[in-house]
Amino acid sequence: MTNTETMKNPKLIPINGKVHKKVDSDLLGKAVAALVTHHQKKVDESEKLSLMGNDTIVQVQIGLELAPVRPSPKPIRVMIPHPIFQVGQENSDDDSLEEPEICLIVKEESKLWVQDMIRTHSEHMKHVKKVLGLESLRKKHAQFSQRRELLSKYNVFMADDRILPMLTKALGKEFFKAKKLPIPVRLTRKEALPFAIRNALNATYMSLSEGTCITVKAGSTAMSSSKLVQNIEAITENAVANLPRKWANIRSISIKTPNSVALPVY
Template structure:
């Protein structure tokens, strides 16, 4: 019997191929139906590798991990690439010309980013006009505050590159040909591994090349991975691998031991609750003497004489009744009521 071909000794190539073909067929059909009803062409959809881990990463890293691909996602001949550099900007433009680098469409310095692209509208146009952003690794910590959250929402975070290397052209080419994993503090991370315009075979090749690098950059490697899925921007996710749902080595609950004190506390709490209920049942309701009419010394259970909660309507009726009784008592005590005019001038009726 032939052995099952595996990717990184874990994922079945057969299962991965079935998932890629099913996802590509479904997403292509949906995109075709959408293009028939919309006037403007839709944006290019990516194929994502979704990694779910068992334990969250303790820290958030600004610099992403570089993941190699066999088939690049960005073509500089079609999609412009912008490079963000230190000041002065002209120095790095001359550096690109000296290395005969022509696939960088635009160079923007930090000072220009703070001045010309300070307004929201200017930054939005810069984001829209370029498909990928590279940045000098020395200015990466400054960019989140200068660019704003739109770059991160659009998944176009600037990719760090080293502009001091001798092989500058090779450094920039490798940066454009790779994909990137942005480590967060959650349990789910997504990595671009292909385009919907790619053939299913190209997407599968990218999975084979990128998967070992993705796993190596996760703390705990395969022992910390719970599941792997693939999806597009708007589709459901299809599973390609899941760990065993058990406490064995590599399983879902491996290394997660329940505290020994927890069951004892829960049982003790249950016992105390049951004892309280038993005591409540055994305790008799006391009786208090209530005098009603002429009969004295008659006793009623305490539960019967406890007042019920009064509604706002009853409170209003009670206050109006008390006010009427006080007014009536005042009239009887003080004699006939004064007229309105006499009340105003402070004189009794009948006096000149």
């Protein structure tokens, strides 16, 4: 098979000059359809109607043979073809997707110019709803109840990558449990900030935990099945590429929602 054919088929991965299928597209398509059907059945059976809608996230679970030697909570960017959030032209046909509401954590001295960038580049930075200085975070959100309120206000957190190590203590364990660790963005080039925000929203993220299970958000049931399949295929490639020993360390890959059983696809 030629390199051109490999590029057109993202599920085909060249290894030692040969091309291998790692995740069967037909099996994956059936698993996604079953997951969406199961979720819709649960929604239909429920008497509760959520004001936030009844869609739920779809996750990829990667089981490892060996736990990472150097685990880290720092989010690792995983590129996907279809954004999880409603971010504009990229997925304007998915108007049922959740809009991102970003809290951006920065150095105290960066706060004013970042706020000015939001005003002057409102089209590209309209999703940044709060610019929070590091010292303000420490002083005004020192109590558990204050951090919990902050956590509930925004569905995306980003932070200047230079202060990321300082946020572990400042944010507390609730952010880790909720999988809302701040996404690192570079603030060293002011003019590039709008693009950094947009690029961050066009990806999904994973962290290297201490155990042998890694979970990556692939999308939601608000997305079409075809887009979910394409995102999952991209995750199985791009996430595995960031893991120690790569495919040699993969025991299993499954997909699930927070309230479903895991459906194996590899």
